[in-house]
Amino acid sequence: MLQETSKPAIGQGFRLQxxxxxxxxxxxxxxxxxxxxGSAGEILKRCTGERTMAEIIExxxxxxxxxxxxxxxxxFVAFAVERRWLELRQ
Amino acid sequence: xxxxxxxxxxxxxxxxxxxxxxxxRADAPPADVDGAAAHAPETAPPRANAPGPxxxxxxxxxxxxxxxxxxxxxxxxFARTTTELxxxxxxxVLREARALGSVQLGVSGGEPLMRxxxxxxxxxxxxxxxxxxxxxxxxxxxxxxxxxxxxxGLDHIQLSFQDSTREMNDFLSSTRxxxxxxxxxxxxxxxxxPMVLNVVLHRMNIDHAAEILDMAERMGxxxxxxxxxxxxxxxxxxxxxxMPSRAQVERAEEVTNAFRKRVxxxxxxxxxxxxxxxxxxxxxMNGLGSIFLTxxxxxxxxxxxxxxxxxxxxxxxxxxxxxxxxxxxxxxxxRFRGDSWMKEPCRSCPEKAKDFGGCRCQAxxxxxxxxxxxxxxxxxxxRHLVDAxxxxxxxxxxEEKPVLIFRDARNSRTISGCNG
Numbered sequence: 001m002l003q004e005t006s007k008p009a010i011g012q013g014f015r016l017q018x019x020x021x022x023x024x025x026x027x028x029x030x031x032x033x034x035x036x037x038g039s040a041g042e043i044l045k046r047c048t049g050e051r052t053m054a055e056i057i058e059x060x061x062x063x064x065x066x067x068x069x070x071x072x073x074x075x076f077v078a079f080a081v082e083r084r085w086l087e088l089r090q
Numbered sequence: 091x092x093x094x095x096x097x098x099x100x101x102x103x104x105x106x107x108x109x110x111x112x113x114x115r116a117d118a119p120p121a122d123v124d125g126a127a128a129h130a131p132e133t134a135p136p137r138a139n140a141p142g143p144x145x146x147x148x149x150x151x152x153x154x155x156x157x158x159x160x161x162x163x164x165x166x167x168f169a170r171t172t173t174e175l176x177x178x179x180x181x182x183v184l185r186e187a188r189a190l191g192s193v194q195l196g197v198s199g200g201e202p203l204m205r206x207x208x209x210x211x212x213x214x215x216x217x218x219x220x221x222x223x224x225x226x227x228x229x230x231x232x233x234x235x236x237x238x239x240x241x242x243g244l245d246h247i248q249l250s251f252q253d254s255t256r257e258m259n260d261f262l263s264s265t266r267x268x269x270x271x272x273x274x275x276x277x278x279x280x281x282x283x284p285m286v287l288n289v290v291l292h293r294m295n296i297d298h299a300a301e302i303l304d305m306a307e308r309m310g311x312x313x314x315x316x317x318x319x320x321x322x323x324x325x326x327x328x329x330x331x332x333m334p335s336r337a338q339v340e341r342a343e344e345v346t347n348a349f350r351k352r353v354x355x356x357x358x359x360x361x362x363x364x365x366x367x368x369x370x371x372x373x374x375m376n377g378l379g380s381i382f383l384t385x386x387x388x389x390x391x392x393x394x395x396x397x398x399x400x401x402x403x404x405x406x407x408x409x410x411x412x413x414x415x416x417x418x419x420x421x422x423x424x425r426f427r428g429d430s431w432m433k434e435p436c437r438s439c440p441e442k443a444k445d446f447g448g449c450r451c452q453a454x455x456x457x458x459x460x461x462x463x464x465x466x467x468x469x470x471x472x473r474h475l476v477d478a479x480x481x482x483x484x485x486x487x488x489e490e491k492p493v494l495i496f497r498d499a500r501n502s503r504t505i506s507g508c509n510g
Contacts, residue, residue: 029284030246033145
């Protein structure tokens, strides 16, 4: 269950990296690749397993001078957890 | 079933068992995503002069293989290939391809572990930023080697099985490997690798789909690929014996869906559809020369691991040309880019940007011309050839039982008329 105190991390077997040729972050996994759009990349690169959801959202709002990102970020993280791109630590 | 495919680059299963998935597995653009969070894939077909990067690099390190699978996609004349690139050549290929944007690496064969330098190759690939996939029969994988590969940075292991039963596994591969493979599966999990279990399906094992899935679950597989045989290479020669009936395919799909429902996201099951049963072709390799690059054991560069069979093509070799010039400039890689090579009904077809006319190798094998529409397409004037094969598969059983041709060097020399 996703909570403010959850600490998302890149899922086992997945790897996030920046690909200059594609000008995008990509998520790599067995025989597959997801090319991420800008916001997905920004969220995933903050999912280090050390920061809580609350901290990640705060950091994103600061970085992009935006407010009220929680809903979108939560929705994306839930979506990513479902696909095992992310796993939640407490 | 194709909804599962888009999130994966599907190169070929290239382990002995999975060779036949070949083309069908390269059918999804790697840039694709199964969710709202990412970009839609490029929709325009690549222009001939501006190909995107070869995102998928497949190294077929060797054609040597201890198994003799009857559905192997390797060329039937593989015995003609007697030379293999040196370690240094492979490392150079890695560096050049990575600079072009290759990011997924398949290390395959033959059985790649027949070479002693797999860990050296994996280490360099890892250092360069590739996601490294070892595609293996499991033969040759022991504690020492799996540890060395882990240290080298290997990301994932795809292990092939031929069936859930020892009898069929060993029969189809013409080896006694079932127990060994089971041990290797445990070893892979013990070393915390993500594991893809790959099983090529056909008439003789497709009714075991439920047992195969249960076996995968017991072994702790993270992904299962049930890859219906695609008919190239050895599988083409054994098509009569391998083609399932429609009822068999439908049952296997039902079983797969029930399994998916039960295990949810815990195990991902990819069901590679047998394209003869469809009425539109697979977008094979996302179009030749679009995202996929194979380097075969002797250094020949191919836009698909089955493409060596295509007539009138001079495939360049990495011994003589850089990966960049091969990918961007060679006639062979430009031959089927874009759509100017297409004939009718593809040329004026609104779906040509979706399926790229299907598979060039299948068009060649069945119609004699690789520029024809893939005969799987219901719009193809050659569709009757596919239907005839399907019809034969509906017979109670093939009356005059043709003999299976096992993949070995002697049969290779016989088929290719090379007795040297």
